[in-house]
Amino acid sequence: MKFKDLIQAPPSETYIKNSSRLVSGLFIIGGLLYYPTKGYGTLIALALALIVLFGQKMLLTQANKDFNDMYQAKQFFEQTHNVDYLRFIMARSEQMLKDNKVLSDKAKREIQQLRDYSEERLEKENS
DSSP states (O other): OOHHHHHSOOOOOSSBOOOHHHHHHHHHHHHHHTTTTTTHHHHHHHHHHHHHHHHHHHHHHHHHHHHHHHHHHHHHHHHHOOHHHHHHHHHHHHHHHHHOTTBOHHHHHHHHHHHHHHHHHHHHHHO
């Protein structure tokens, strides 16, 4: 088994890119720094790994909430034909693409599908 295979991130189906490579790297750095820094370097590396994991969890929670809101808006539009729901989808998706730089390919595909749906329906409603 190659070293690259060991540190490769598992296939992910979440909306946020996987940070397991970064965390694994911080663990390795922590192990290497143990003796030269008498444990303090390891403590710092592990604290950074914890911060990365906590940040990923926060970003994932927010992305899940945003996608749930957009899918709910799509459902409400289909029930009521109120174009404000489509505008909400457009605004929320634009904000996500602007603010969140670690969106996975899956998230970007779903955002594009929602934007295409909204644009198509907005054109129909405006004509």
